[in-house]
Amino acid sequence: MNELQPAIDFLTRTDRFIITAHETPDGDAIGSECAMLRALRSIGKDALILNADPTPAKFAYLDADRIVGVLVSKGQLPDDIQERSLLMLDTNDVHNIGQIATLVLPRVREHFIIDHHERDRDDLLGGNFIQKRASSTCEILYQLLREMNVPIDFPIAQALYTGIVYDTGCFIYPKTTALTFEIARDLVAAGVEPNFVYARLYESNSISALMLQSRVLATLELQYSNHVSLLTMRREMILDSGASYEEADQLINIPLKSEDVRVSVFFKENLEGLLRCSMRSKGNINVAEIAQRFEGGGHKTAAGFKCRESIEATRTIILNDLRKYFS
Ligand SMILES: [Mn+2]
Numbered sequence: 001m002n003e004l005q006p007a008i009d010f011l012t013r014t015d016r017f018i019i020t021a022h023e024t025p026d027g028d029a030i031g032s033e034c035a036m037l038r039a040l041r042s043i044g045k046d047a048l049i050l051n052a053d054p055t056p057a058k059f060a061y062l063d064a065d066r067i068v069g070v071l072v073s074k075g076q077l078p079d080d081i082q083e084r085s086l087l088m089l090d091t092n093d094v095h096n097i098g099q100i101a102t103l104v105l106p107r108v109r110e111h112f113i114i115d116h117h118e119r120d121r122d123d124l125l126g127g128n129f130i131q132k133r134a135s136s137t138c139e140i141l142y143q144l145l146r147e148m149n150v151p152i153d154f155p156i157a158q159a160l161y162t163g164i165v166y167d168t169g170c171f172i173y174p175k176t177t178a179l180t181f182e183i184a185r186d187l188v189a190a191g192v193e194p195n196f197v198y199a200r201l202y203e204s205n206s207i208s209a210l211m212l213q214s215r216v217l218a219t220l221e222l223q224y225s226n227h228v229s230l231l232t233m234r235r236e237m238i239l240d241s242g243a244s245y246e247e248a249d250q251l252i253n254i255p256l257k258s259e260d261v262r263v264s265v266f267f268k269e270n271l272e273g274l275l276r277c278s279m280r281s282k283g284n285i286n287v288a289e290i291a292q293r294f295e296g297g298g299h300k301t302a303a304g305f306k307c308r309e310s311i312e313a314t315r316t317i318i319l320n321d322l323r324k325y326f327s
Contacts, residue, residue, distance in 0.1 A: 004147050007129035007140075010112045011040070011148065016084040017047040018108065021137075022091035023098045024246060025051055027166025027201060029090040030059045030068065032114075032137040035159035036089065037067055039141075039150045048078065052098025056246040058204050062159050074103055086111035090137040092119050092130055093297060114140060116175075118288050118299055135175040138163025142183045157190035162197055169253070170198070174301060208243035215241060216251050222261075223319060224326040229255035232267045232311060245270045252278050262325070263287065265318055267311050275307040277314060290321045 021029035033049045040047040050071040086108045092115045094101045113128035116137055134140045138160040168176045215237040221230040233248050252266040263285055266278045279287035281301045288303040296305020307314050
């Protein structure tokens with residue numbers, strides 16, 4: 001049996017969809033949603049996108065037709081919600097889809113997950129297709145669309161390419177394979193301009209984002225002979241710089257540019273005062289394991305969680321967990 005069959009069966013037997021992805025959507029979340037919506041509509045299905053959070057401005061080029069909806073209140077739910085199925089993309093955790101979990105999930109007829117993240121819980125209800133080796137959800141979607149003979153037009157190609165570029169850090173992260181490049185090659189052949197996508201994703205920051213970066217980098221702390229870096233973003237830094245919370249999402253990668261730094265830990269407080277911790281690592285250090293003990297998740301080299309305790313308390317536990325790698 002084709003490995004993709006459970007996902008193909010779900011997409012084939014379902015006629016009406018609500019598509020969603022994780023909170024604070026990234027390039028792979030928005031890219032996979034936009035590609036899937038267009039693909040489903042092109043084969044005569046009824047589909048709409050509802051997210052927990054707004055689309056960051058840098059991905060606006062994928063949503064020129066305003067197809068990505070943000071769910072603010074119950075009043076926005078479609079009348080036929082009970083006949084719709086929820087398709088969750090780029091996350092396998094119902095705790096990571098915000099108000100979609102309380103407003104949409106209990107009302108739909110079924111839900112299905114297509115994702116590439118590590119799975120740490122067995123509380124998945126409904127069907128799912130989780131391919132952990134995939135570089136991105138968009139890489140999985142490309143294969144699905146090909147298998148289903150759905151034509152990949154320019155907007156679909158650009159959305160898929162964006163997700164792949166975003167989640168592979170421009171084709172350099174560990175899950176980047178020959179298949180990733182083959183898919184990227186096909187998408188470029190379909191009209192995608194790599195330099196345009198690069199410029200949108202990596203050369204379109206605001207000056208406020210630059211100011212925020214300088215403040216966050218000023219909090220740099222190095223531990224374990226410079227192998228572990230810790231950064232902190234406080235709510236005031238966002239307010240003072242005039243930047244948005246999402247504009248900090250790449251800062252975690254900066255310490256890893258130093259050869260000595262093997263783990264980058266980033267504490268991020270949002271405007272509501274909620275604290276998240278993101279972690280990235282190089283080599284063999286498994287940060288997903290650490291995130292899971294805080295009820296978070298992710299990949300071996302990129303993971304995160306919502307902090308329930310103070311930065312100080314959380315920091316102590318993380319550093320203790322990392323000790324085994326550096327002693
Ligand atoms: Mn992803």
